[in-house]
Amino acid sequence: MAKVLVIDYEKCTGCRLCELVCSVKHEGVSNPARSRIKIVKWEMEGRYVPMSCQQCESAPCQAVCPVNALSRDETLNRVVVDYDTCIGCRMCVAVCPFGAMSFDVLAKRIIKCDLCDGAPLCADFCEVDAIQYVDASQQSTTKQVTAADKLSEIMQKVAQAISTV
Amino acid sequence: MSEETTSESVAKGRTYGAFRCLNCFERVTVPTRTKTHKCPHCGFEWRISWIAPDFPRIRGPVWDVNRRLAEEATAKEKDGRE
Amino acid sequence: MALNRQIAYIDLTTGDVKMKPIPIEIRKLFLGGRGLDMYLMYNHIEPGIDPLGPDNVVFVSAGILGGTLASASSRTHIGGKSPLTGFIGSANMGGFFAPELRWAGFDHIVIKGRAEKPSYLWINNGEIAIRDAGSIWGQTVHDTQQIIREELGDRDIKVLTIGLAGEKLVRFANVMTGMKDAGGRSGMGALLGSKNLKAIAVRGTMDIKIEHPEEALEYNRKIISQITSAKVSQTQGKLGTPFIWGATNTQGLIRVRNFQLNQLENADEVEPEALEELATGMAGCFGCQVHCRSKYIIPEGPYAGVYDEGPEYTSQGAFAGEPGCRSANTILVGNHLVNIYGLDNLETGSMIAWAMELYEKGILTIKDTDGLELRFGNDEALIEMVHRIAKRQGLGDILAEGPLRAAEKIGKDSIKYLIHVKGMSNLHSDERATPALALGIATGSRGADHLRSRPAIDLYHLPESVLRSIYSQPVPYDGPLSSDYHDYEGKPWQVRWQEMCYEAVDCLGICKYHTVFLGATLPSFEEWSELLYYNTGLELSPLDIWNVADRAYNIERLFNIREGMTREHDWLVDRYFDEPTKLGIPNIQGRTIDRDKFKRMIDEYYQHHGWDENGVPRPETLQKLGIENEPSHML
Structure with a gap:
């Protein structure tokens, strides 16, 4: 089964190493403006949310592209850009609901997450596992376990509180 | 990069499941999740916290025990000198 | 390449801005950051000048590896002649400012003269403007950053700023960025204040070329595993820098009640494990895996519900050990106040603990403190003194002058009780056994x-x-x-x-x-x-x-x-x-x-x-x- 990038923003420490390794890997430079992933921050509240392409099954970018430069790669479960066809009109940037399609003003072209061809560096370098590359089927399982863990903890506390009344 | 770096050689001495007694500096192995532990070498007693299941650290002294031991030790040293 | 960052010279008196490349020969001699700042300081500061006069110069810089795959290449250095000691002024902070400065095209900023009215610098992709700081003068460290971002319309702007303490020329005021990143020690905040320079805002989207990208990525992986496998990093990632307390206070290596005792006994509530229970998570500086910054919300009192980051080991000493207090909440509040005022927590804690000893010895009286019972263990008096130092009110105005000047003003035997070297207070550590x-x-x-x-x-x-x-x-x-x-x-x-x-x-x-x-x-x-x-x-x-x-x-x-x-x-x-x-x-x-x-x-x-x-x-x-x-x- 194809893998997906799973982001758990609660684990993110906001260090932005993912942005750095992404721009180094793809462009050979340190420049978050050219990274395919971005940590959106509410610095004064301590909230950090990594944002990247969701590789949507029914992708608006793909639908809006006037020259069909975007297509679905089923092997890696991703949306890919054919740069020979792309005319750089930025319609995909306009429609992406996650802001995950961006326009690289230096290279003058569209950039989006390509899952590093099956070995995404952002997940690889994320020490706290805020970004993980896992089987699509596992995405909800992991969430279920975390949620169940929290829930049972609360239930136990309630049970204890009741028993001491 | 085939040669071993200083850090790699020093890291070989790393141990798990133990802490260094902060009084006598002997390494003390301690059962997982223990909350207080008496050093078998010097008798000082420590409150233990756990960074990971195999990684204990001294949180602080068992205050009354160690204060008494320290007072006894310093009194003895004073006697020795006099 | 990673080295083609410029140096900018800004004269606040005339408004002149000049930019120059940094010759490779000088790079090889001093690299960047503090080293190159020191070279520049020795060359640009005339001997004997008044540190708070227009002749002093501020140096702000990124290290030569800033923003690269060097792991934790986040540090900003700030230099100048110290208003506290009259010698080297040098402060260093983490966060995200230095990488942003490099993406904006600069490694070193040299600031001379004095602006006629409160100003701030706006550095954006190779361009530098001096802007009016009317909207931010008097604002806290946290608010200033938000106001600038709104004013310039970009939420990714990084800001280096001073708080009220810097504006009031407290001689140990910090330069700050983010929630708690502090260019502390030696009063660089007062130096900015003396130049009427409230802040430096930066934003950049310029490439820093990584010379050997594949190898740099591979080597970064190796460094990361070297760091994360170290027990000290794991401990720090869980407990933040307060973890040090577990070794130092346990043995008796900290200053308590100024310098009268060397251990804070039975203070389990201020131990790192107790502080960790109050933390809501951990955060990291740019590119760092250690993530030693605790995030917290103040639990009680007038500041209940306020979000901040830290407290570091230094705040434990400043707001627990030295003044002999035993409340986690006091540490969190004290830490928050030094963050928003832009005060050196370490110097602040030391000055107050010294004043407490003077009060208990009768050298300072209740008249000097305007009615404050400035005794050890009095949490309220401690917090009140932080406000008074930042605002330079009453005794706070004297303490804001730093150890030696304050001792001179207070007179009597007060100097005997100071714990300082070269006119700068020591950390809350006690080195008598080491x-x-x-x-x-x-x-x-x-x-x-x-x-x-x-x-x-x-x-x-x-x-x-x-x-x-x-x-x-x-x-x-x-x-x-x-x-x-x-x-x-x-x-x-x-x-x-x-x-x-x-x-x-x-x-x-x-x-x-x-x-x-x-x-x-x-x-x-x-x-x-x-x-x-x-x-x-x-x-x-x-x-x-x-x-x-x-x-x-x-x-x-x-x-x-x-x-x-x-x-x-x-x-x-x-x-x-x-x-x-x-x-x-x-x-x-x-x-x-x-x-x-x-x-x-x-x-x-x-x-x-x-x-x-x-x-x-x-x-x-x-x-x-x-x-x-x-x-x-x-x-």
């Missing part, structure tokens, strides 16, 4: 300080073989080394080595927690040489990097000597020699520093540096390092 650590604070180029040369691993009783493998590289050393922290022998070399270690990473722009500071297995000169090559293409051997550090440290020494520093300034206050420690484990109790042995340590330390018996660099030392003709005015 001569190596005592030597470090006595000789630090910016005053009493633990981040200049502290051989902290000396406390670990490491086997001599381990010490040998660390301390005999990259410069051979076959002198004595001892695992016993009570010893005087061999320690001057450790201090000298750590000095080079910290100076080197300050030039590179890497965090000290990624060095042999608190962990013996963390990166050192060997690793930095590789990092430098993969990221920038510069080929410097570990020894070359040591020499860069040595060059920079000698320039600091020359600067200090030019400002009147003598051997007498490398010395501790009498209490270290005369008052034995009272608490802690038997090993620590009853300890003082021995004057004669300490004097010999200083002699040896000077010899290791190639300095004469007065601490002046010998001509051949300067020649060997190629700095015999400084100031050379190449930049």
Whole structure:
């Protein structure tokens, strides 16, 4: 089964190493403006949310592209850009609901997450596992376990509180 | 990069499941999740916290025990000198 | 390439802005960050000027590896003549400012003159503008950053700013960025305040070319595993820097009630594990895996519900150990206040603890404190004094002048109770049982300080073989080394080595927690040489990097000597020699520093540096390092 990038923003420490390794890997430079992933921050509240392409099954970018430069790669479960066809009109940037399609003003072209061809560096370098590359089927399982863990903890506390009344 | 770096050689001495007694500096192995532990070498007693299941650290002294031991030790040293 | 960042000279009096490339020859001599700042300071600051006058110069810089795959390459350096000591002013902070400065095209900013009205700098992709700071003058550190982002319409702008303390010229005011990143020590915030410069806002989207990207990524992976496998990093990632308390307070190595005791007994609520329970998570600086910044919400009192980050080990000392308080909430509130006012927590805590001792000894009275019972253990009085220092009200106005000036104003015997070196207060650490650590604070180029040369691993009783493998590289050393922290022998070399270690990473722009500071297995000169090559293409051997550090440290020494520093300034206050420690484990109790042995340590330390018996660099030392003709005015 194809893998997906799973982001758990609660684990993110906001260090932005993912942005750095992404721009180094793809462009050979340190420049978050050219990274395919971005940590959106509410610095004064301590909230950090990594944002990247969701590789949507029914992708608006793909639908809006006037020259069909975007297509679905089923092997890696991703949306890919054919740069020979792309005319750089930025319609995909306009429609992406996650802001995950961006326009690289230096290279003058569209950039989006390509899952590093099956070995995404952002997940690889994320020490706290805020970004993980896992089987699509596992995405909800992991969430279920975390949620169940929290829930049972609360239930136990309630049970204890009741028993001491 | 085939040669071993200083850090790699020093890291070989790393141990798990133990802490260094902060009084006598002997390494003390301690059962997982223990909350207080008496050093078998010097008798000082420590409150233990756990960074990971195999990684204990001294949180602080068992205050009354160690204060008494320290007072006894310093009194003895004073006697020795006099 | 990673090196084509510029230096900008800004004259606030005339509004002139000039930009220059940084010649590669100077890069090889000083790299960047603190090293190059020190070169610039020695060249641009005229001897004997008033630190708070328009002739002083502020230097803001990123390290040469800032923003690269060097791991924790986040550090910003701020330099200038210190308003606190009159010697080297030098502060260093983490966060995200330095990488952003580099993406905006600059490595070094030199700020001269004085703006006529409150101003701030806006640095954006190679362009620099001086803007009116009317909307932010008087605002807190946190609000200033938000207002600037809104004003300029970009939420990714990074801001370096001063708070009220800097505006009020508190001589130990910080330069700040983010929630709690503090360019602390030596009063760089007051220096900005004296120039009517409230903030520097930066935003950049320019490439920093990584010279060997594949290898840089691979080597970064190796460094990350080296760091995350170290037990000290794991501990720090869980408990933040307060973890140090577990070793120091447990043994009796901290200052309590100013300097009267050396352990805060039965204060379990302020232990790192207790503080961790109040944390809502951990955050990291740019590119760092250690994530040692606790996020928290103040639980009780008038500040309940306020979000902030920290508290660091220094805030534990400032708001618990030194004033003899035992409340976690007080630490969190105190930490929040120094963050929003932009105060040096360490200096603030020391000044208040000193005032408390003066109050209890009757040197200060309730009249001097305007009715405040300034006693040890009085949390409310402690917090109130933080406000008064930042606002320069009453006694706070006197304490805001820093140790020596305040002692002069208060008079009587007050100076006897000060814990300082070169007019700068010490960390809340007590070095009476540890001569190596005592030597470090006595000789630090910016005053009493633990981040200049502290051989902290000396406390670990490491086997001599381990010490040998660390301390005999990259410069051979076959002198004595001892695992016993009570010893005087061999320690001057450790201090000298750590000095080079910290100076080197300050030039590179890497965090000290990624060095042999608190962990013996963390990166050192060997690793930095590789990092430098993969990221920038510069080929410097570990020894070359040591020499860069040595060059920079000698320039600091020359600067200090030019400002009147003598051997007498490398010395501790009498209490270290005369008052034995009272608490802690038997090993620590009853300890003082021995004057004669300490004097010999200083002699040896000077010899290791190639300095004469007065601490002046010998001509051949300067020649060997190629700095015999400084100031050379190449930049």
